[in-house]
Amino acid sequence: MPNPTPTPKLIRAHVFISGRVQGVGYRYATVETASQLGLTGWVRNLPDNRVEAVFEGAQPIVDEMVRWCHAGPPAAMVKSVVVEYEVWEGLRGFEVRRCE
Template identity: 45%
Template sequence: MKAVEVFISGRVQAVGFRAFTRRNAVMLGVRGYVENLDDGRVHAVFEGEDHQVEKMLELIWHGPRFSEVREVKVKPTDRAGHTGFDVR
């Protein structure tokens, strides 16, 4: 099992980024959450099997159609035992 905290920068708010992230997380079986930050970034926590989390990290670099991801910062975090994937 793997858990990471992710900060995504670029044009990532008001482009459907959170819905995109949730849809892909549910499809892959990744647990956690995604939320907008006041500074314009998106913050997410992904928990799951290594290959599930790695695929999520790959997908968020592409984002939804009108997004433009410029930077993705990833740091390991402790698993919190999320049971689903929430948009906050």
């Protein structure tokens, strides 16, 4: 009997991106890219000019999205990306959130 294909590990990455990442379409490009990859989560601007995002999904796909964050859309100039791995919550959809 063949072994079933292992289910990929589901993870949650909480990401903080700094540099020229506001006013360049970073949030909307993040929504588009994450949605195309089938990830769930959210993205928002922070008052200190960083962008904050949460990505949930299979580990290889989340890792791909985190790599994308290091470049972002063409007009962005990313200086740093800080990633914190958290407990997966099972979010649905991907949205832009308002800054709190």
